[in-house]
Amino acid sequence: MISEAETPAVEPLLSVHDLKASYDESIILRGVTMKVKPNSVVALLGRNGVGKTSLLRSIMGLMPKTEGDIQFEGRSISGMRTDQRARAGLGYVPQGRDIFPNLTVQENLEVSLSISGKAGKERLEEVYELFPVIKEMLGRKGGVLSGGQQQQLAIGRAILTNPKLLIFDEPTEGIQPSIIDQIEDAIHLLKKQGNLSIILVEQYLDFAKAACDEFYILDRGSVVLEGESEELTGEVIEKYLTV
Numbered sequence: 340m341i342s343e344a345e346t347p348a349v350e351p352l353l354s355v356h357d358l359k360a361s362y363d364e365s366i367i368l369r370g371v372t373m374k375v376k377p378n379s380v381v382a383l384l385g386r387n388g389v390g391k392t393s394l395l396r397s398i399m400g401l402m403p404k405t406e407g408d409i410q411f412e413g414r415s416i417s418g419m420r421t422d423q424r425a426r427a428g429l430g431y432v433p434q435g436r437d438i439f440p441n442l443t444v445q446e447n448l449e450v451s452l453s454i455s456g457k458a459g460k461e462r463l464e465e466v467y468e469l470f471p472v473i474k475e476m477l478g479r480k481g482g483v484l485s486g487g488q489q490q491q492l493a494i495g496r497a498i499l500t501n502p503k504l505l506i507f508d509e510p511t512e513g514i515q516p517s518i519i520d521q522i523e524d525a526i527h528l529l530k531k532q533g534n535l536s537i538i539l540v541e542q543y544l545d546f547a548k549a550a551c552d553e554f555y556i557l558d559r560g561s562v563v564l565e566g567e568s569e570e571l572t573g574e575v576i577e578k579y580l581t582v
């Protein structure tokens with residue numbers, strides 16, 4: 340029998356190691372190391388322009404790295420294309436409303452089902468329950484939905500890829516309050532289900548703190564502080580996050 344002291348540490352689901360990335364001449368990520376445990380929520384915080392979106396894009400294979408490594412379930416995914424990372428279990432809700440405007444809502448959802456197959460189809464009802472408006476608007480073109488509805492569709496689409504890690508980049512940015520509540524509820528519910536991990540970039544710090552288990556704060560492409568949810572104090576917010 341293994342005694343408690345000998346129980347091995349939990350293997351991280353995602354492990355970003357000393358990741359560096361640049362746009363042309365300017366260095367954007369300066370050696371970021373970050374871990375996401377299984378079934379946990381990590382808030383990724385920091386002021387505008389510090390590199391949060393760039394880090395997420397690197398994790399998804401949308402921005403090339405210059406150095407470092409990204410491991411998922413213990414294996415390097417650095418050489419994988421974005422679609423391969425999606426099939427491996429990385430779901431991404433990008434900043435802004437990145438849906439297909441000329442496809443219907445249903446067709447937008449089908450793009451995800453083509454990645455996840457049966458496992459994704461089994462989650463359709465869950466998505467309709469989280470966001471009833473999606474079911475009501477299946478036949479409409481994505482482009483005619485309101486901003487908040489498009490964001491709900493983008494989240495629904497990511498859930499249908501049946502991810503092991505779901506990455507949200509400012510899901511409530513620029514969205515009307517009534518829909519923000521629905522999006523926050525959906526993220527809490529996904530967390531409660533407890534069968535996936537989440538990375539959440541979010542400017543609403545009360546919500547980020549309530550939702551997360553751990554946080555990382557970026558500043559100018561580096562992690563300047565990491566800790567557990569309860570360590571995200573007013574003092575920390577004042578020092579690293581207020582404008």
Ligand SMILES: Nc1ncnc2c1ncn2[C@@H]1O[C@H](COP(=O)(O)OP(=O)(O)O)[C@@H](O)[C@H]1O
Pocket residue numbers: 362367385386387388389390391392393394
């Ligand atoms: N396509 C791009 N080309 C050049 N620089 C970019 C590009 N996208 C973002 N940047 C720069 O990279 C830095 C980090 O941006 P970003 O990752 O979007 O930060 P955040 O998400 O934290 O606001 C910023 O200085 C931004 O101006």
Ligand SMILES: [Mg+2]
Pocket residue numbers: 391392393434508
């Ligand atoms: Mg951003």
